[in-house]
Amino acid sequence: MIEATLCFPLRDDDSEGAATDGDTLREVLLIEKRRGLGEGWYNGPGGKCEPGEGPRKCAIRETREEVGLEVRDLEKAGELRFLLDGEDHTFCHVYRTRSFGGEPTSSDEAHPEWVPVDEVPYDQMWEDDRLWLPGVLEGRSVTAELRFEGGEPLDEAAFVDSDLEWGVSFDGARGQ
Numbered sequence: 001m002i003e004a005t006l007c008f009p010l011r012d013d014d015s016e017g018a019a020t021d022g023d024t025l026r027e028v029l030l031i032e033k034r035r036g037l038g039e040g041w042y043n044g045p046g047g048k049c050e051p052g053e054g055p056r057k058c059a060i061r062e063t064r065e066e067v068g069l070e071v072r073d074l075e076k077a078g079e080l081r082f083l084l085d086g087e088d089h090t091f092c093h094v095y096r097t098r099s100f101g102g103e104p105t106s107s108d109e110a111h112p113e114w115v116p117v118d119e120v121p122y123d124q125m126w127e128d129d130r131l132w133l134p135g136v137l138e139g140r141s142v143t144a145e146l147r148f149e150g151g152e153p154l155d156e157a158a159f160v161d162s163d164l165e166w167g168v169s170f171d172g173a174r175g176q
């Protein structure tokens, strides 16, 4: 099974024009994927773990490689198990963070964009994301089994059903 990661940097944009009436606009950094699995769709920065690499290190490396952001203090927010035609395909660790340095910049893999959390373009993302990402962006934790059918590649298969559990604890080794 492939082990992969996703990382969702969050910030409050209270600059003039972004917020009105004292409200703060909460934003998430998404990427428009320029190549590979999910090309053309929005997602968080992330990707496959290298051999021997822990998922937290992978999320930090992939975010640096894809958008040039140095993310820190990652909080584990989810574990997603993607099945294709009844078989395990990818196990994805999901993180969020409010701590990072640098400015997001485009690479040949990804184009970054700060997006208000209530304007996430779910119609231009993996179909399952609308089930779990809103809760993750609200600060909740989730485990999910997400089932696809129709053969490789995964991003051309049909999303068929899911089981989600919220309020999961990622304390201890599972928090890695």
Ligand SMILES: Nc1ncnc2c1[nH]c(=O)n2[C@H]1C[C@H](O)[C@@H](COP(=O)(O)OP(=O)(O)OP(=O)(O)O)O1
Pocket (backbone or CB within 6 Å): 004, 005, 006, 036, 037, 038, 043, 045, 046, 047, 048, 049, 082, 090, 092, 126, 127, 128, 129, 146, 154
């Ligand atoms: N269903 C769904 N929703 C949201 N995100 C994903 C899925 N399925 C997925 O596989 N993913 C995520 C998990 C990973 O972050 C990427 C896929 O990794 P990929 O881009 O292939 O990995 P890279 O390491 O960037 O690719 P290479 O550079 O190694 O080719 O999608």
